[in-house]
Amino acid sequence: MTIATKKQYKSLTKVHAILYAKGLHFFSEDAELHCREIGDGNLNYVFHIKDAQSERSLIIKQALPYAKVVGESWPLTLKRATIEAIALKKQAEYVPTLVPTVYATDEDLAITVMEDLSHLKIAREGLIHLESYPKLSRDIGEYLAQTLFHTSDFALHPFEKKGLVSEFSNPELCKITEDLIFTDPFFDHETNDFEPSLRAEVEVIWNNERLKLEVAKLKRSFLTEAEALLHGDLHTGSIFASETETKVIDPEFAFYGPIGFDIGIFLANLIVQSITRETEARNTILQHIEQTWEVFSSTFSTLWKSKSIESYKDTKGFEEYVLDKIFRDTLGFAGCELIRRTIGLAHVKDLDAIVEEEQRLHFKKQALQVGKTLILKRYDLHSIDAVIALLEELHK
């Protein structure tokens, strides 16, 4: 199948994209379509196609057969376009208002045609500019609970769940996570990228055997625990937001993994924001952190009680055990994300774009410190309030 795909694959130009859009019967036949390429060109083409007269528009996203990272280009499976499309459709079964609608897919061309969300802003950009997203944490908490519960063994017949595990087998993109989140940052590896002034802190991490043991355990969870269909890359750059809307995009890393991974990645990216912000603006983020967990856990718990097909669902302590495991995993994965976003290959603008060096380094050291604490103390931090207290402590 991969070979067949590669034979027929051809990357689109703007002219092709307009022709492709006309074939979809989405626009009226005589529509005059305008096309802009709005992707970053590293992994995908993203064509924005609009009929100025009717104001109708759509997005044609095409995966490129390579990834450009730090100047280099390496081959990357086109299957990720299929994974992204089927993940968006699966998620739409549970949270239709929180993901873009998929209009069409084309496996041979690695194309997904979907709802135009260009009226929204990428949450990371908005958060850096202190924009207000009052619905963000409620929506993401809901997204997490609905997608993760409904794709788990608690909700699905085992035949259906195991079918999805195979359908969403995603070795190439999982390997990126295995290397860049769980391995390279904890060793002196060439993919790492950090300012020379951080070297002392980084070497402390590389030499911290207790920390590495805990990361090894978390990596093992990621490698072996097929709990639910994850988004797989749920940072604030994978979220479109406004004051009234939230849409989760780009689930090309989707696979069956540990539930806490999605929650942890999202919380870590909020934690970075909380580190960089001043008092009042910081409180908004701390509330988002708290609310994400509260909405996730209470919604998950409601679904457990109303919809779980697990024979042991009413066994005393089992729901608490499952939620407690998710919470510990969440903290550990968040810690890994904080460390890799600071010293690994892929950084975040929230930290890197801070011009003033001393300030930037100070925040980066805090991100490393919080990362380590979340990993090492994840069995001592007994509630999301304890995490909030830890973050508030940084500013005292």
Next chain:
Amino acid sequence: MTIATKKQYKSLTKVHAILYAKGLHFFSEDAELHCREIGDGNLNYVFHIKDAQSERSLIIKQALPYAKVVGESWPLTLKRATIEAIALKKQAEYVPTLVPTVYATDEDLAITVMEDLSHLKIAREGLIHLESYPKLSRDIGEYLAQTLFHTSDFALHPFEKKGLVSEFSNPELCKITEDLIFTDPFFDHETNDFEPSLRAEVEVIWNNERLKLEVAKLKRSFLTEAEALLHGDLHTGSIFASETETKVIDPEFAFYGPIGFDIGIFLANLIVQSITRETEARNTILQHIEQTWEVFSSTFSTLWKSKSIESYKDTKGFEEYVLDKIFRDTLGFAGCELIRRTIGLAHVKDLDAIVEEEQRLHFKKQALQVGKTLILKRYDLHSIDAVIALLEELHK
């Protein structure tokens, strides 16, 4: 694929089996072949085909499209023949002397042609008759360490491992285990089967919330943890043995699951033997129990040091953490097996064939007691010696 298979499938007769064997070019062209059907007829046909003159022989095993259990017949996927054949071939890469050689496979007819092992006896039968299998635990310890280590993330590139996870997706047969080992025996379920005199003990199990919580956790491990390619049904009825040979057969339940499951199922079946035996004969079994774990863990540890590709393999404490988790899982799964073999659908002859009622009930109560203890105390039993002590305690 399933539909195509079902179209072409036809069950063999002895005459067909001989014709089929002739087509394999295993025997000389003028060989006069004799055929006996030696299966139990519940799940598979097993044709023993022999050329009296050359003394050469082979087995043609054909899966039937249904299973007969307690008089009923229900449909059962033919894919299990494929799973069994590819599992035997995969295991032969690591322990060629401990599995039957596969000569040929036929997916459409659900046939596996393999080495004739009829000079050996099923270990369960031999053990019941106190036969001596001095190599049994060394061989099974070796089998477990080699097959489980080499199919895990510790040995395989992640692309290869994830490919195998999909290849060995085995929902139908896993569901049998999920129901018959992890669920039904712990609830008042119609599949259960126990003597009325055991009812009081059984109801204590059904009402023991602490026990059920621990079983729920073990079931969750079974459902989610893709650690290694398991045999999936490694009881003493899946082992051919003699004084000099051990061969593990029937891996039709093979799938990616928690490593401790295979070890636990095997140990539980030895534990049943230890319960039913008198002093000296019992010591032989206790030594087998100890040796299985010792050989497994020391071989696994040697492979870890010499062959692990895991970046964290030298991180202090990680190997111990992994082996400790396997040990706890082993005890828990062994406990579930002991309980289900006593009160669930599928019993063992070791207990059921004891004619004297009081004796039989006494041993069954002990099996339930040990099962419960292994599940509930698996974090307090710190070594295999502690398990042996627990078993010796029964006879004081």
